[in-house]
Amino acid sequence: MRVLVVTNLAPTMENHMSGIFVVRRLQQYPKFHIDYLAISLGFEDCWDVRFVKKLLRKNSNAPLDQLLDVKFEHALISRNLAKLLLWRTRLIDNAKLISEYVHRIESMLGDFQFDLIHAHGMYEIPAGEIAYLLARKHNKPFVVTLHGSDVNLLMPKRKQRYTEIFESASKCIFVSKALLEKAKSFGYSGKNAVVIPNGYDPEIFKPMDKEQMRRELGIHKENTHCVGFVGNLIPIKRADKLPEIFESVVKNIPNVRFIIVGDGALRDKILKQMKDLDVVFAGRVPQTEVAKYMNAMDVMVLPSRQEGFGAVVIEAQACGTCVIGSSNGGIPEAIGFEEYVVEEGDQFEERFAKRVVEVLKEGYNINKLLERAKEFTWKNIVFAEMRIYRDVLGLLKLGGTDQ
Numbered sequence: 001m002r003v004l005v006v007t008n009l010a011p012t013m014e015n016h017m018s019g020i021f022v023v024r025r026l027q028q029y030p031k032f033h034i035d036y037l038a039i040s041l042g043f044e045d046c047w048d049v050r051f052v053k054k055l056l057r058k059n060s061n062a063p064l065d066q067l068l069d070v071k072f073e074h075a076l077i078s079r080n081l082a083k084l085l086l087w088r089t090r091l092i093d094n095a096k097l098i099s100e101y102v103h104r105i106e107s108m109l110g111d112f113q114f115d116l117i118h119a120h121g122m123y124e125i126p127a128g129e130i131a132y133l134l135a136r137k138h139n140k141p142f143v144v145t146l147h148g149s150d151v152n153l154l155m156p157k158r159k160q161r162y163t164e165i166f167e168s169a170s171k172c173i174f175v176s177k178a179l180l181e182k183a184k185s186f187g188y189s190g191k192n193a194v195v196i197p198n199g200y201d202p203e204i205f206k207p208m209d210k211e212q213m214r215r216e217l218g219i220h221k222e223n224t225h226c227v228g229f230v231g232n233l234i235p236i237k238r239a240d241k242l243p244e245i246f247e248s249v250v251k252n253i254p255n256v257r258f259i260i261v262g263d264g265a266l267r268d269k270i271l272k273q274m275k276d277l278d279v280v281f282a283g284r285v286p287q288t289e290v291a292k293y294m295n296a297m298d299v300m301v302l303p304s305r306q307e308g309f310g311a312v313v314i315e316a317q318a319c320g321t322c323v324i325g326s327s328n329g330g331i332p333e334a335i336g337f338e339e340y341v342v343e344e345g346d347q348f349e350e351r352f353a354k355r356v357v358e359v360l361k362e363g364y365n366i367n368k369l370l371e372r373a374k375e376f377t378w379k380n381i382v383f384a385e386m387r388i389y390r391d392v393l394g395l396l397k398l399g400g401t402d403q
Contacts, residue, residue, distance in 0.1 A: 001389060002113060003029070003036045004134075006075075006105065006127045007120035009147070010040035011067040017284065021147075021198045021311060022120050026070045028382035034389075037073065037112045039105055041125045044076040075104040101130050102137070116170070116392060117142040118385075122150040122162060132165045141170040141392045145196075148175065148308020148329070149236070151183050163187045170392040173385070175309040176330025194388060197334070198311040199381035200373065204287050205318040207370065208295040217296055219280050225256045225360050228297040230290060230312045231304075233264030238303040238326070240266055241349050243273035245303065248353030250277060253360055261285060261293050294319040299359055302331060303342075303352055310334035318373035320366040324356050336372050 005026065009019035022038075029036050065072060077100050117140060119131035128144035135142035144165070151174075155162045166172045166183065172193045174180040184190045214220035227249060233239040246258050258277060260270075263284045271281060282293060294300060300316045302325040313323045313334035325331040327343045335341055340359070342352045 001034050001393070002115050003034055003389065004105075004109075004112070004114035004117045005036055005038040005120070006041060006117065006131055006134075007038075008041040008123055008125040008127055009121050010038075010042075010072050015284065016067055016286070019120075020067075020287065023067050023070045024199065024201060024378050025382055025385070028378055031379070032382065032386050034386070037109070037114070038070065039075050039108065040072045041101055041127060041130065042074060042076050044078045073108055075101055075108060077101065077104065098126065098129055098133065101125070102133050105130070105134065106137075114138075114140060116140055116389060118389075119144045121145070121147055122165070123154065126150075126165075128165050128169070129161070132168055143171045143173060143388060143392060144169050145173040146175070146179060146183065146308075147198075148179060148306070151179050151186075152306050152308070152329070155183060155186050159186045167192070171388050173388065176333050178330045178333065179308050182329075196381060196384050196388075197309045197330070197376065198314075199376045199378040200311065200315045200318050201287070202318065202374075202377050205291045205294070205315040205373075207320040207366075208292065210295060210298075213292045213296040217282075217292055219257065219259065219296060221257055221278075223255055224278075225253060225299075226259055226297045227256055227356060227360070228259035228261065228293060228300050229302075230261040230294065230300060230316070231302070232262055233260070233266040233270060235266070236304060236306050237264075238305050239264065239270060241303060242301075243270055243277075244349045245301065245353045245356070246274060246277055246279075248350055249356050249360075252353075252357040256360075259293055259297060261290055291315070291319060294321050297321050299324060299356055301352070301356060302326065303348075304328055304331060307331050307334075314373055314376045317369040318376075320370055322359055322364045322369060324352065324359060326352070337368075 007019065007022055009022050011018050011023060026036060026038055077097065117131040117135055119127040119142060122128040131142040131144060163186065166188045169192060173196050174193060175197050177195050180190060180193050180195055211220065229242055231237045250256050258279045259282065260279065261282045294316045300321050300323045302310055302313060302323055304326055305328055307329035309330035310325065313325060313331065316323050322340060323335055324340050324342065325335050327341050332341045342355050
């Protein structure tokens with residue numbers, strides 16, 4: 001089977017973790033005898049755009065050719081500052097841009113004769129829409145996976161077009177039931193939908209000695225709890241409220257060290273607000289280091305205002321670390337235990353901190369977390385996606401695979 005994968009969710013020179021869930025999926029493909037061509041969608045910035053980005057200290061987003069053993073080809077559209085501004089203000093027809101990507105991808109195919117197309121995401125560069133047009137031109141089926149903000153934030157702006165594309169797909173994969181329901185609230189029927197979450201790598205995310213990890217990371221402190229956050233420091237993650245949550249926790253349990261793993265626009269602001277707290281800021285680190293920090297934590301928090309699924313929950317649980325999360329999006333599905341979910345509403349930050357304190361004092365069943373995480377290994381997740389491929393292509397048996 002040959003699969004053409006198109007996405008703008010791919011690693012960059014600045015951020016190797018961008019689109020890591022796509023990379024981890026593709027790593028599994030050879031085990032299922034899948035031949036693939038992965039194409040990342042992006043822009044090739046002209047000198048004026050690069051100059052402005054440098055002034056604004058913005059990342060260049062230059063694509064990465066390979067991460068781990070997964071290779072990407074790049075479909076890049078050239079843009080100068082004028083073109084960027086016109087596109088941002090929607091004065092350039094989005095259809096023209098999408099058509100450019102379709103032609104660029106076709107010129108890259110060579111002798112790669114694909115059986116189906118799998119698009120990841122419907123973001124500002126809508127991979128699903130590009131796959132839709134390619135599939136029509138080449139008379140091939142296409143599958144699209146929706147990951148979160150594409151539905152939560154962008155679909156409301158283009159309900160009719162998104163719905164048309166979703167309905168036209170052979171299968172629409174959503175990373176959570178909550179995300180599927182949100183798409184249905186915008187007019188999508190759900191008739192061709194399936195829910196397959198993101199997964200984790202059990203070779204990376206696994207239990208390690210807590211004290212040893214703290215010493216190795218240089219964050220060990222006697223008789224101290226560790227509460228952490230892993231993710232982008234942006235409003236949708238409710239990173240702006242981390243200082244308030246952490247301050248409420250420390251009022252009840254003074255001996256707490258806080259760990260923040262990630263980066264983003266709110267970094268400087270929240271670090272300034274937490275200057276009087278015991279905080280370790282790790283920044284953006286590789287997944288192997290993320291796993292060490294998760295093992296060093298007693299509790300991890302995910303208070304997001306919206307979340308497609310929340311794969312960091314599964315990763316933390318696979319390390320034996322309890323996660324307290326909000327009731328938004330797919331977080332409750334990821335957590336799996338209602339006692340660790342805090343309902344959205346009035347005095348949220350106060351109630352959230354209270355639950356963190358309770359769990360720190362009461363403890364939790366590590367084995368229960370480890371057992372739950374097992375079903376979310378990337379091998380199991382991709383096996384489920386392979387069944388979708390076979391179903392779409394009318395192949396009833398999964399010959400030549402081992403689950």
